[in-house]
């Protein structure tokens with residue numbers, strides 16, 4: 001979106017004789033202002049320096065807003081608490097992709113289009129055979145999503161709005177099928193084909209847990225919980241994997257390759273891989289004695305030399321409770337109650353650990369609160385999703401956010417290929433000596 005400078009400006013003055021420089025300030029509809037530094041290098045020969053992008057806005061966006069201090073998350077202006085309880089995932093997809101909640105007719109059309117693109121090419125299953133059965137599902141997903149580029153030559157051109165639309169439908173529709181295939185391959189069961197009469201989340205659950213040997217009976221509470229998990233993970237501003245997708249797409253590559261890059265980035269334990277890491281952390285504490293061992297674990301977290309983190313806690317933006325974590329905890333409770341697991345020891349351990357951490361100055365002083373990953377593993381495990389598949393489910397849900405952000409970038413007349421610079425601190429020019437003299 002083209003921006004209008006505000007009446008305010010930033011004036012940079014230098015002590016090294018560089019001429020002062022006025023820089024425009026832009027104001028958003030809400031949230032921090034930005035200082036437009038695009039002229040800085042041209043005018044001063046200097047770069048800004050911001051590894052990790054703690055103070056850098058990479059774009060302007062209308063999709064998702066986060067207020068880290070308030071613990072607020074809006075999808076196109078709608079609070080996540082309302083979206084998660086009043087909409088389903090495909091409505092959320094339409095909202096993120098097109099900016100408005102759909103009418104019943106718009107929703108029916110979108111559901112119909114997604115439903116009729118859920119199958120993948122039969123050749124896709126032959127990629128699976130190249131993997132070991134114990135391959136991590138995110139290794140499989142990184143491969144399969146990239147491989148989609150080989151099957152849809154009619155929707156590869158990012159600069160064609162119609163091809164972007166077609167690839168979006170294909171990706172949203174096929175991710176559940178691919179994630180379920182990645183799971184079935186690890187357990188040696190046959191792939192289950194999508195069933196068009198099922199809901200998006202219901203279809204995913206059936207492809208995951210049904211076998212050809214008997215009718216699959218779905219549980220509406222679990223299906224609704226799965227759908228809500230998808231909603232809670234759908235988009236989240238300019239996080240690492242979304243920034244990866246934007247940067248990858250800025251080269252003009254195809255949409256499937258750009259989303260595959262997002263899958264690869266999300267895998268990291270500091271990002272989407274935290275739900276798997278969090279559950280493994282809870283398993284470890286449980287194995288060592290459970291609640292009685294929380295104090296010992298917290299002591300390790302505080303010991304910088306231990307390199308132990310409380311997984312599922314902390315966030316670059318949220319310095320308050322992640323609103324998704326609250327909704328995930330409620331969903332967790334609903335699922336465990338439905339399954340008669342309200343005494344689930346892992347859930348009790350997680351709640352005890354959360355309570356102790358939130359009262360401990362180490363976490364309070366650093367404003368470390370539970371994030372979306374803290375409870376998502378427990379609820380997914382209760383639903384029957386195996387731990388290594390948690391991040392693949394996150395990637396399934398985040399695909400629509402990646403696509404919406406990618407589309408927004410491509411549609412911005414000001415966008416260019418992303419190409420950051422550096423502060424060079426290495427060797428200056430020097431002579432190569434012949435090997436005999438080294």
Ligand code: SDX
Pocket residue numbers: 235236238239240269270271272274301308309310311312313314315316317366368371372373
């Ligand atoms: C997601 O960006 C997004 O929006 C991501 C996401 C999305 O939807 O896309 O929300 C999804 O990735 C959620 C985050 C999941 N990751 C984890 O739960 C892993 C554990 N959390 C940490 O790795 C960490 O909190 C990060 C990576 C999430 C944020 O790291 P930052 O912003 O770079 O903060 P930091 O590492 O500089 O931490 C500040 C201080 C440090 O201590 P000091 O140097 O001040 O002494 O807090 C400490 C950190 O050591 N700290 C933790 C901690 N997280 C931060 N200490 C113990 N346990 C933790 N979890």
